Amino acid sequence: MIIIETQRLNFFYGNFHALKDITISISEKSITALIGPSGCGKSTFLKALNRMTDLIEGTKISGHILINRENVLDGKTDLVSLRKKVGMVFQRPNPFPLSVRENILFGPKIHQIVKPNEYESLIENSLRAVLLWNDLKDRLDANALKLSLEQQQRLCIARLLPVKPDVLLMDEPCSTLDPISTERIEELMRVLKENYTIIIVTHNMQQAARVSDDTGFMLLGELIEFGKTPNIFTNPRHQKTNDYVTGRFG
Amino acid sequence: MKHFKEFLIEKVIWFCGVTSIVIVVLIFIFLLKEGLSLFKHVNLVDFLFGRKWYPISDPPHFGIFPLVLGSLTVTLGATVIAVPLGIASAIYIAEIASPRIKEILKSGIEMIAAIPSVVIGFIGMTTLVPFIKHYLNLPTGLTAFSGALMLAFMAMPTIVSIAEDAITAVPHKYKEAALALGATRWQAIWRVVLRAASSGIVAAIMLGIGRVIGETMAVMMVTGNAAHIPESLFEPVRTMTATIAAEMGETVQHSEHYFALFAIGIVLFIITFIINLIADLSIHRHRE
The missing domain is CATH 1.20.5 (Single alpha-helices involved in coiled-coils or other helix-helix interfaces)
Structure with a gap:
């Protein structure tokens, strides 16, 4: 089942043409990796999917983004429900400077989707889902900024879950983590894939090859090639893709 | 060399x-x-809790309780007015206003800080005081409430500029995270940005209060200076600062009265010291 579809998506920062005619279909409950050199537009594409690009001034967007067959670019889109459906994990872990508990309860509280007597079980389930429960069950009131970076990033994933998103967007989620933490976050992504559609932007080609089902290669705002991950890495159709995945530039 | x-x-x-x-x-x-x-000459309890301040009658009474209450009434009144307004303006300036309006408002608020307190005092005396007397139908417009209003006006610049700095200093990533979770702009500000800035905001409030409690001139001109225990905000009061300023010139050096005015100075000093200490601790916590 296709969950996200873009058609001729174009994006401009002022005069800079950041995304050029991106057309892509992403299937449900899979991991899609977007790779490409810095500045190729992969982060911009990710941010456009939940309209975080709206926060930047002087931008223009055209084309279609269909999520569950609804165009989220028309004027009627409710940003609150869009962002509930499409959660985002940022490059640098950005837990709120509040307790672990409050970080997880933030979403449910603003959307008023859970009754207070369910808070405790919700916290436990969310932390279990990101494999943090055993580490943090006695530290729920600790300030989230006191956790290790890896724990912070897991917490950032955990706090998305109570809102029940369909899609998790991850913008280089491991770029500030060490190799062991990276491996553990990747393991977590494989677990989360059972229930969520994940799109990950990464600089790390090995990471894309390890975790993703599909891979898109972007260059200078264009989606050069998109297909099954093994094909992209071993048998790409485009010369440019081949050059990039074999490390000839990037 | x-x-x-x-x-x-x-x-x-x-x-x-x-x-x-x-x-x-x-x-x-x-x-x-x-x-x-x-x-x-006087014991400490009589000084702090005596209800009569008659420094030149015979025998003299040096009870500063009415003066302390006067200062507290005016300060509390000013705080209640200035804090919500000041924090709301700080939020508006830091988070909502467009860059142009932001610049205008910031320089406007700095201008308020530049008005000498005696000018604020006589503006209050000639405009606010008759207004209050007339519309609230009081025997006099020289009341604690008038003082509180004028002082709120003076505390605003301190509160706004420090609180605005604290709010602006909150990293953008927290707000971004909140918005990405589907928070509205207001929810992001209220639940994340303000909480992250809370210690800076506490410092802003404390420094604003410190400014109010030490203020003399404006408050002397609009509060009526009656050294009695006020029963409501709409009665004249006399503050500790106004007492020192009004009486120091007329007292005999090294008389009991003279010493009593210095003792009021100590009380004021202790109060301001505590307020500044809270502000300092709060800023310190913020930096951590």
């Missing part, structure tokens, strides 16, 4: 630094010496 220059500059800077500390210590010693002399 070069070595000597270094040495000289170092010593000059050291001297400047030490001088300011020495001056503060000397002021403090002088204040204590003069103020504490009062307690050879």
Whole structure:
């Protein structure tokens, strides 16, 4: 089942043409990796999917983004429900400077989707889902900024879950983590894939090859090639893709 | 030669630094010496909780309870008015206003801070006081409420600019995270940005209160200066600062009255010190 579809998506920062005619279909409950050199537009594409690009001034967007067959670019889109459906994990872990508990309860509280007597079980389930429960069950009131970076990033994933998103967007989620933490976050992504559609932007080609089902290669705002991950890495159709995945530039 | 220059500059800077500390210590010693002399004649409890301030009657009464209450009433009134307004303006300036409006508002608020307090006092006396007398149908417009309003006006710049700095200093990533979770702009500000800035905001409030409680001129001109225990905000009061300012010129040096005014100075000093300490601790926590 296709969950996200873009058609001729174009994006401009002022005069800079950041995304050029991106057309892509992403299937449900899979991991899609977007790779490409810095500045190729992969982060911009990710941010456009939940309209975080709206926060930047002087931008223009055209084309279609269909999520569950609804165009989220028309004027009627409710940003609150869009962002509930499409959660985002940022490059640098950005837990709120509040307790672990409050970080997880933030979403449910603003959307008023859970009754207070369910808070405790919700916290436990969310932390279990990101494999943090055993580490943090006695530290729920600790300030989230006191956790290790890896724990912070897991917490950032955990706090998305109570809102029940369909899609998790991850913008280089491991770029500030060490190799062991990276491996553990990747393991977590494989677990989360059972229930969520994940799109990950990464600089790390090995990471894309390890975790993703599909891979898109972007260059200078264009989606050069998109297909099954093994094909992209071993048998790409485009010369440019081949050059990039074999490390000839990037 | 070069070595000597270094040495000289170092010593000059050291001297400047030490001088300011020495001056503060000397002021403090002088204040204590003069103020504490009062307690050879009057005991501390009578001084702090005495209900009568009749310094030149015979026998004199040096009870500063009405003055402390006067200061507290005016300060509390000003705080209740200035804090919500000040924080709301700070939020508006830091988070909502467009860059142009932001610049205009910031310089406007700095302008308020530049108005001398005596000017604020006479503006209050000629406009606010008759207005309050007329519309609230009071025997006099010189009330604690008038003082609170004028002082709120004076505390605003401090509160707004420090709170605005604290809010602006909150990293953008927290707000971004909140918005990405589907928070509205207001939810992001209220639940994340303000909480992250809370210690800076507490400091802003405390420094604003510190400014209010030490203020003399404006409050002397609009509060009526009656040294009695106020029963409501709409009665004249006299603050500690106004008492010192009004009576110091007329008192005989080294009389009991003179010492009593210094003792009020000590009380004021202690109160302001505590308020500044809370503000400092709060800022310190913020930096951590």
